[in-house]
Amino acid sequence: MAKRRYFQILIVGFIIALIISCSTDKNTVVSRAYHNVTSHYNVYFNGNEAFKQGVARLESSFEENYNNILPIFYYGDETSSKMIYPDMDKAIKKASKLIKIHSIKNKPKRKKGKKTKKEREFYSKSEYNNWVDDAYLLMGKAQFYKRDYSLAKESFQYLIKEFPNEPIRFEAYLWIARSFIEEENYVKAREILDLVDANRKLPKKYKGELQIIYADYYAKQDKYDDAIPYMKNAIETIKKKKEKARYKFILAQIYQEEKKYSQATELYDEVIKTATNYDMVFNAKMRKAGSFDVGSGNADRLYKELNKMLNDDKNIDYKDQIYYAMAEIAKKQNNIDKALEYYKLSAEKSVANTSQKAVACLAIADIYFSRPEYRNAQMYYDSTLYFIDSDYPDIEKLTEKSKTLTKLITNLDIIDREDSLQMVAGMSEKQRDALIDKIIADLIEQEKKAEEQERMAQMASARFKQNQRDPRNRNFNTGGQWYFYNPTTLSFGQTEFVKLWGRRKLEDNWRRKNKTVIDFGDDLAEENTEEEDSINGIKRPTDPKKKEYYMVDLPLTDSLVALSDKRIIDAFFNVSEIYQNELKDYKLAVANFEELNQRYPGNDYLLFSYYDLYKLHDLLGETAKAESYKSKIIQNYPDSKYAQMFTNPNYLKELNTKLDQVKLLYDQTYQSYINKNYNKVISNCLGVEKNNSGSELIPKFEFLKAISFGEIGKIDDYVAVLNNIVKNYPKSEVFQPAKDMLLKLKDRKDLNVKVELEDENKPVVTEQKEIYFVNDKSSHFFVVIAKGNKKTINRLKFNISNFDMDFFSMDNFNVTTVVLDKGVHLISVKSMDNYTKAMDYYTTIAANPDVFKEMNKSDYQYFVISSDNFVNFYKDKDVERYMKFFTDNYLNRD
Numbered sequence: 001m002a003k004r005r006y007f008q009i010l011i012v013g014f015i016i017a018l019i020i021s022c023s024t025d026k027n028t029v030v031s032r033a034y035h036n037v038t039s040h041y042n043v044y045f046n047g048n049e050a051f052k053q054g055v056a057r058l059e060s061s062f063e064e065n066y067n068n069i070l071p072i073f074y075y076g077d078e079t080s081s082k083m084i085y086p087d088m089d090k091a092i093k094k095a096s097k098l099i100k101i102h103s104i105k106n107k108p109k110r111k112k113g114k115k116t117k118k119e120r121e122f123y124s125k126s127e128y129n130n131w132v133d134d135a136y137l138l139m140g141k142a143q144f145y146k147r148d149y150s151l152a153k154e155s156f157q158y159l160i161k162e163f164p165n166e167p168i169r170f171e172a173y174l175w176i177a178r179s180f181i182e183e184e185n186y187v188k189a190r191e192i193l194d195l196v197d198a199n200r201k202l203p204k205k206y207k208g209e210l211q212i213i214y215a216d217y218y219a220k221q222d223k224y225d226d227a228i229p230y231m232k233n234a235i236e237t238i239k240k241k242k243e244k245a246r247y248k249f250i251l252a253q254i255y256q257e258e259k260k261y262s263q264a265t266e267l268y269d270e271v272i273k274t275a276t277n278y279d280m281v282f283n284a285k286m287r288k289a290g291s292f293d294v295g296s297g298n299a300d301r302l303y304k305e306l307n308k309m310l311n312d313d314k315n316i317d318y319k320d321q322i323y324y325a326m327a328e329i330a331k332k333q334n335n336i337d338k339a340l341e342y343y344k345l346s347a348e349k350s351v352a353n354t355s356q357k358a359v360a361c362l363a364i365a366d367i368y369f370s371r372p373e374y375r376n377a378q379m380y381y382d383s384t385l386y387f388i389d390s391d392y393p394d395i396e397k398l399t400e401k402s403k404t405l406t407k408l409i410t411n412l413d414i415i416d417r418e419d420s421l422q423m424v425a426g427m428s429e430k431q432r433d434a435l436i437d438k439i440i441a442d443l444i445e446q447e448k449k450a451e452e453q454e455r456m457a458q459m460a461s462a463r464f465k466q467n468q469r470d471p472r473n474r475n476f477n478t479g480g481q482w483y484f485y486n487p488t489t490l491s492f493g494q495t496e497f498v499k500l501w502g503r504r505k506l507e508d509n510w511r512r513k514n515k516t517v518i519d520f521g522d523d524l525a526e527e528n529t530e531e532e533d534s535i536n537g538i539k540r541p542t543d544p545k546k547k548e549y550y551m552v553d554l555p556l557t558d559s560l561v562a563l564s565d566k567r568i569i570d571a572f573f574n575v576s577e578i579y580q581n582e583l584k585d586y587k588l589a590v591a592n593f594e595e596l597n598q599r600y601p602g603n604d605y606l607l608f609s610y611y612d613l614y615k616l617h618d619l620l621g622e623t624a625k626a627e628s629y630k631s632k633i634i635q636n637y638p639d640s641k642y643a644q645m646f647t648n649p650n651y652l653k654e655l656n657t658k659l660d661q662v663k664l665l666y667d668q669t670y671q672s673y674i675n676k677n678y679n680k681v682i683s684n685c686l687g688v689e690k691n692n693s694g695s696e697l698i699p700k701f702e703f704l705k706a707i708s709f710g711e712i713g714k715i716d717d718y719v720a721v722l723n724n725i726v727k728n729y730p731k732s733e734v735f736q737p738a739k740d741m742l743l744k745l746k747d748r749k750d751l752n753v754k755v756e757l758e759d760e761n762k763p764v765v766t767e768q769k770e771i772y773f774v775n776d777k778s779s780h781f782f783v784v785i786a787k788g789n790k791k792t793i794n795r796l797k798f799n800i801s802n803f804d805m806d807f808f809s810m811d812n813f814n815v816t817t818v819v820l821d822k823g824v825h826l827i828s829v830k831s832m833d834n835y836t837k838a839m840d841y842y843t844t845i846a847a848n849p850d851v852f853k854e855m856n857k858s859d860y861q862y863f864v865i866s867s868d869n870f871v872n873f874y875k876d877k878d879v880e881r882y883m884k885f886f887t888d889n890y891l892n893r894d
Contacts, residue, residue, distance in 0.1 A: 026106065028108065031104065032104060032128055032129070035102040035104060035129050036129060036130050036131060038102060039098050039102045039129055039130075039131035039132075039135075040130075040131050043094050043097055043098040043101075043102065043131075043135075044094065044095075044098055044131050044134060044135060044138070046090075046094050047090065047091045047092075047093070047094025047095050047098070047135075047138055048091070048094075048138055050087045050088075050090040050091045050094065051087065051088065051091040051138060051141060051142055051145075053087050054084035054086075054087025054088050054091070054142075054145065055084070055145065057083065057084055057087065058074070058075075058076045058080060058081070058083070058084050058145070059074060061080055061083070062074050062076075062080070064279065064280075065355045065389065066279070066280075066283040066286075066287070066321075067355050067356065067358075067359045068392075068393075069219070069224070069250060069253045069254060069257065070246070070249065070250050070253065071219075072212060072215055072216040072219055072247070072250060073178075073216055075144070075145060075147075075182065076145070076147075078147070078843065079843070079847050081145060081146060081147050082807065082843070082844040082847055082848075083847070084145060084146075085146060085806075085807040085808070085844070086806045086807060086809065088142040088143075088145050088146050089142075089807075089808075089809050089810050090809075091138055091139070091141075091142040092139050092142045092143065092810065093809075093810065094135075094138075095135040095136070095138045095139035095142070096135075096139065098129075098131060098132065098135040099132055099135050099136070102129050102131070102132070103127060103129055103132050104127065104128040104129045105126065105127065105128075106128075108128070126162060127162065127163070133159055133162070133163045133166055133168050134168065136155055136156075136158060136159040136162075136172075137155075137156070137159055137168060137171060137172060137175075139155045140152045140153075140154075140155030140156040140159070140172065140175055141175060143155060144175060144178065144179060144182075147182075149179040149182060149183050152175070152179055153176050153179050156172040156173070156175050156176045156179075157172075157176065159172045160172050160173065167201075167203050170196055170199070170202055170203065170206045171206060171209075173192055173195065173196045174192075174196060174206065174209055174210060174213055176192050177189045177192040177193050177196070177213055177217070178213060178216075180192065181213075181216060181217055181220055184220075186217065186220075186221060189217055190217065193210065193213060193214055193217060196210055197210060197214075207237050208233075208234050208237030208238040208239075209238075211230045211231075211233040211234035211237060212230070212231070212234040212238070212247065214227075214230040215227040215230035215231045215234060218230070224254045224257065224258070225254075225258065227254065228251065228254060228255075231247060231250065231251040231254070232251065234247055235247050235248055235251065241274060241276070242275075242276065242277075244274070245270075245271050245274050245275040245276075245277075245280065246275075246280070248267045248270055248271050248274075249267070249268075249271045249275070249280055249283075249284060251267055252264045252265075252267035252268045252271065252284070252287065252291075253287065255267065255291075256287060256290065256291050261291040261292070261293050262293070264287070264288075264291040265288055265291045265292075265293075268284045268285070268287055268288040268291065269288065271284040272284045272285060272288070282315070282318055282321070283321070285305075285309070285325075286321050286322065286324070286325040289302050289305075289306060289325035289326070289328065289329060290325055290328040290329075292328075292329055292332060294332050294333060299329055299333060302329055303326065303329065306322050306325055306326050309322050310322050310323075317352070317353075319345075319346075319349040320346045320347070320349040320350035320351075320353055320356045320357065320360065321346070321353070321356055323342045323343075323345040323346035323349060323360075324342070324343065324346040324356065324359070324360055324363075326342045327339045327340075327341075327342030327343040327346060327360075327363065330342055331363075336367060339363075339367070340364065340367050343360050343363045343364045343367070344360075344364060346360035347360040347361050347364065347383075354387040355387070355388075355389060357383075357387045358384050358387035358388035358389070358392075361380045361381075361383040361384040361387065362380070362381075362384040362388070362398075364376075364380045365377050365379075365380035365381040365383075365384055368380060369381075369401075372583075372585060372588075374405055374408055374409070374583075375409055375412070377405060378402070378405035378406060378408070378409045381398065381401060381402040381405060382402055382406070384398065384402075385398065385399060385402055404578060404582045404583065407574070407578055408575060408578045408579075408583070411571040411572075411574045411575045411578070412571070412575060414567055414568070414570075414571040415568055415571045415572060415575070418564045418565075418567050418568045418571075419568070421553055421554055421555060421564065422555060422561065422564055424550075424554055425554040425555050425556050425561070432554075433547070436547050436550045436551075439550065440544075440545050440546075440547075443544060443545060444545065540552060565600065568599075568600075569596065569600050569603045569604070569605065572592060572595065572596035572599075572600075573596060573603075573605045573608075573609070575592050576589050576592040576593045576596065576609070576612070577589075577612075579592060580612060580616060586616050586619055586620055587620070589612070589616055590613060590616050590617070590620075593609045593612060593613050593616075594613070596609060597609055607633065607636075607637050607640055607642070610629050610632050610633050610636075610637075610642075611629075611633060611642045613625075613629045614626050614629040614630050614633070617629065630646055633646065634646055634647060662688060662697055663697065665684060665688055666688075666697050666700060666701065668684070669681055669684040669685065669688075669701065669704055670704065672684065673704050673707070673708065676711070678708035678709075678711045678712050679708075679712070681704050681705065681708040682705055682708050682709065684701075685701045685702065685704060685705035685708075686705075688701050698729075699725060699729040699732035699733075699734050699735075700732075700733075700734060702721055702724065702725050702729070702734070703725060703734040703737070703738060705721055706718055706721035706722050706725065706738065706741075709721060719742070719745060722738045722741055722742050723742065725738040726738050726739050726742065771869075771872045771876060772869045772872060772873075772882065772885040772889075773868070773869065774866075774889050775835075775866050775868060775869075776834055776835035776836070777834055777835075778834070778835075778866040778867055778868055779830075779831045779832065779833060779834070779866070779867045780831065780832045780833075780834065780835060780837070780838030780864050780865065780866050780867065781828045781829060781830050781831055781832070781838075781864065781865055781866075781867065781870055782828070782829040782832070782838065782841050782842065782845070782862065782863075782864050783826060783827070783828050783829075783862060783863055783864070783865055783870070783873075784796065784800070784826070784827040784828075784860055784861070784862040785820065785824060785825075785826055785860065785861045785862070785879050786824070786825050786827060786855065786859060786860040787823055787824055787825075787859040787860070788823075788825070788855070788859060792854065792855070793817060793825045793827070794817075795854055796827065796851075796852070796854070796855060796860075797815055797817055797827055799850075799851045799852070799853075799854075800815050800827065800829060800845075800851060801815050803845060803848060803851050804829065807844055807848075808841065808844075811832075813829050813830065813831075814829070814830050814831075815827065815828070815829050816828055816830070820874075820877060821877060826874075828870075829841070831867065832864070835864075835866075835890075838864040839864060839890065841864070842862075842863075842864050842890075845862070861879060861883065863882065863883060863886040863890070864886070864890065865882065865886070869882075869885075
């Protein structure tokens with residue numbers, strides 16, 4: 001028994017000794033081994049696995065857009081990076097724990113006697129745990145992926161400072177360069193990259209990474225030509241097959257953009273042989289087709305390969321891209337009609353791939369624009385903008401072109417509509433009634449056909465469901481094809497879907513009622529027959545099967561014809577101006593100006609059209625025609641500024657001199673006002689108004705005149721001039737002061753003057769005193785205002801707490817609930833350090849709708865609020881008032 005007792009004491013003593021020896025306060029072989037093993041296989045391993053898992057999740061969520069040059073790296077954006085916060089926070093926690101618990105700073109006991117170089121280096125170390133530097137690197141990388149680049153750089157810089165002789169410092173430098181590139185601080189990024197590149201001690205394993213970061217540095221600035229040599233070096237150096245294939249694909253894209261088709265084709269072939277990602281292999285084949293050289297004479301072989309791919313079931317979702325590749329070949333062969341046909345098939349077959357649909361629509365639009373068929377071009381540019389990614393490089397130019405064409409088509413439609421209405425109005429009553437009766441009859445016939453199609457679809461549905469209930473029919477033969485590859489069942493499924501949901505774009509939330517639906521290639525459009533409009537206060541007829549529906553807009557009187565003519569004239573002039581100034585289609589501009597003047601020879605735009613026609617013919621090199629319009633202007637409009645420009649070579653110079661004189665006169669008049677020489681002011685103003693009525697300074701002269709009348713006691717004249725300013729110069733800078741003066745005069749009972757102000761009876765709205773103020777540096781709360789019973793509110797509070805643990809576990813937020821009003825609760829999350837942290841929380845929770853999945857959208861609102869404003873909000877309790885402040889100063893901040 002004693003012996004056993006002795007043995008137990010011995011074991012306990014050994015364990016205690018082992019624990020003491022493993023303390024970081026002692027630096028022994030045993031303590032170093034213990035902390036290194038624990039750091040590596042416990043703490044660091046778990047943290048690094050969390051980091052890798054987060055990166056993998058981020059990359060798997062990213063859908064490559066092969067229509068554009070692929071990004072060299074993908075780190076996520078503001079929204080997508082938030083979904084990996086939990087993984088990155090775990091990595092940071094593990095790295096922090098390793099540093100805090102397992103760091104060994106104390107020096108080991110020194111040996112006596114002379115020491116070798118290796119021993120001297122060992123005793124001079126500042127850290128004796130081999131995994132602490134890795135922990136700092138892991139922490140910095142996790143902070144980088146959270147897009148906290150400043151904090152990440154601090155971690156990397158600390159690693160470099162503490163471990164100046166360790167090879168890992170080069171990796172830290174490279175991550176600092178990545179951080180600067182993401183911040184678009186390209187000068188600093190280049191300094192770091194050059195510093196690493198110049199260091200002869202750079203380990204071989206980092207050389208490939210250095211080259212690809214150099215390439216990314218140039219690619220981010222759209223300097224793809226400069227990126228090429230670094231891409232080539234990286235491909236030669238990097239060993240991982242997946243990365244090498246991706247970089248080859250990107251380099252091939254760059255060559256293709258620069259029309260170096262042979263180099264691009266060679267690299268695409270290598271990608272096709274080595275890549276394991278089917279999407280990349282497929283797109284390499286498509287891009288290879290796009291790199292085809294007309295001179296090589298291999299177009300027929302390419303068409304044959306692409307047609308073979310069209311018939312392969314596994315490419316059913318890629319038909320849009322195959323047709324696009326065929327269109328590109330046809331375009332290079334200058335067979336534009338064939339290219340147009342293939343582009344349209346690409347757009348038609350594209351369902352889920354909106355990026356592909358966008359580029360196909362853009363190609364179609366460009367062809368129509370070049371012909372020029374502007375109406376078709378406008379439709380396809382409009383479709384392009386609907387489907388295209390917001391980061392498309394030329395999105396602004398594309399938007400402007402679409403707006404220009406929309407203006408053009410709108411005005412062309414006005415001309416067509418008014419011409420049609422005038423034509424029908426000019427018919428005899430019998431002819432008009434017959435035309436309208438035929439339109440109504442055709443409409444009724446179309447409705448009958450639609451009803452019959454619906455009835456047949458319902459019968460097909462009933463038969464299908466009956467067959468499905470019969471066990472003998474459940475395993476019907478589909479030719480060995482999956483449902484979505486079988487035309488019969490797929491067609492039936494589409495019919496059922498359209499019947500239930502209508503024609504819908506493939507996208508999230510397609511069941512939502514209030515969505516804009518574009519049915520590509522389908523001319524059917526739903527009519528809202530309940531929509532009401534009015535003409536001169538009379539309710540507009542809305543039933544297209546009644547005669548009144550078609551009669552309402554017909555110009556059946558002389559005055560209505562005159563209004564219709566004015567709309568046509570205005571539209572013609574607008575169309576001509578758009579052709580001339582925005583589309584630079586000078587021949588069409590000439591044709592439309594001439595048609596305008598031929599149809600309406602006395603139109604109000606005649607002088608302007610003559611001058612534009614003079615310029616247009618001059619641009620087209622048609623000198624004789626230009627001179628004829630010049631003569632018309634001089635003969636018919638001798639006093640116009642255009643005639644004076646033609647007859648007086650010094651006209652513009654003299655005009656500028658005159659404008660300078662008016663400005664000088666204004667300065668002198670203002671000085672007279674300062675000197676209280678009011679009669680001189682009035683005299684100058686009257687003179688300038690008589691001789692320079694078109695000057696932009698006239699409103700200012702008027703204002704000086706009004707004040708001067710007031711100063712000399714001519715109240716009637718004072719009021720009359722102020723009324724004139726308010727009435728005729730509403731956009732001038734003196735409008736508001738003049739209006740304010742008139743408002744003051746209204747309250748003067750001793751004056752018998754008439755003040756002409758619009759909306760005199762409009763009630764005065766008393767502005768609320770502002771109780772909220774912007775303070776970005778103040779601490780902030782996240783607040784939810786929610787309606788519901790106790791159970792619902794507790795569940796929401798629980799969801800928010802879980803969200804905090806997943807995404808902001810390092811912040812220790814406190815979630816509390818108070819009653820704001822009857823049936824209304826206020827849930828607050830406290831507190832964030834400042835505006836930036838608060839908005840980071842706001843955008844993250846907004847991207848995670850599951851937090852509010854048990855709530856109706858009408859039953860809750862959320863926002864962030866500074867701690868100072870929160871006090872005022874709780875007193876005021878006006879949610880809408882604060883939401884307006886929040887929207888203006890937080891959500892809509894530039």
